[in-house]
Amino acid sequence: MKYSTKLSDALHILAFLSMGASQRITSAKIAESVKTNPAYIRQLMSALKKAGLLTNTQGQANAELTRNPCEITVLDVYRAIEGTKPLLHWDIDTNPDCGVGIYVQLSIADMYQEIQQAAEQKMQVITLQDILDLYHKKLEALPPEQ
Structure with missing residues (x-):
């Protein structure tokens, strides 16, 4: 099964635009960085x-963030990309005649809802600026090029 990378790709786009705010960045240039089309x-x-x-204006390389990176949360981006789609999915295709199958899955669904709420709470406090700051720390930690 392929996992969705839409959230991380969308955050990548926003980070790329934030770091190149004074440049005209095309979707092709961003796609090269994300390694997609x-x-x-x-x-x-x-x-x-x-x-x-x-x-942005369609057909022009002029995309810009509408807010400061410290005002854009991961949850904002998640909702923009995934809407209300949950992070985890329980199996709805179990045997309806099996009490274990039905009630285990319903129990899992309840736990997944708790996980979803906790994840969304955490996503609400992590900003694009936090991601950019960590990016810069990681760059600084690299050994000097010879």
């Missing part, structure tokens, strides 16, 4: 624009 990047950027996290 420009159409996928434009799709994510469209969702981010609809959510009010960035502004």
Whole structure:
């Protein structure tokens, strides 16, 4: 099963735009960094624009963040990209005649809801600026090039 990377790709886009704020950055340039195709990047950027996290003009390399990176949370981006889609999914295709199958899955669903709430609480306090700050720390920790 392939896992969705939409959230991390959307955060990548926002970080890329934030770090290159004075430059004209194309979807092709971002796609090169994300290692994907420009159409996928434009799709994510469209969702981010609809959510009010960035502004751009179709066909032009002029995308910009609408807020300061310290005002954009991971939860903002998650909701822009995934909507209300849960992080974890329980199996709804179990044998309806098996009490274990039904009630174990319903119990799992309750636990997943708790996990979802905890994750969203944490995503609400992590900002794009936090990600950028950690990025810079990681760069500083690299050994000097010879």
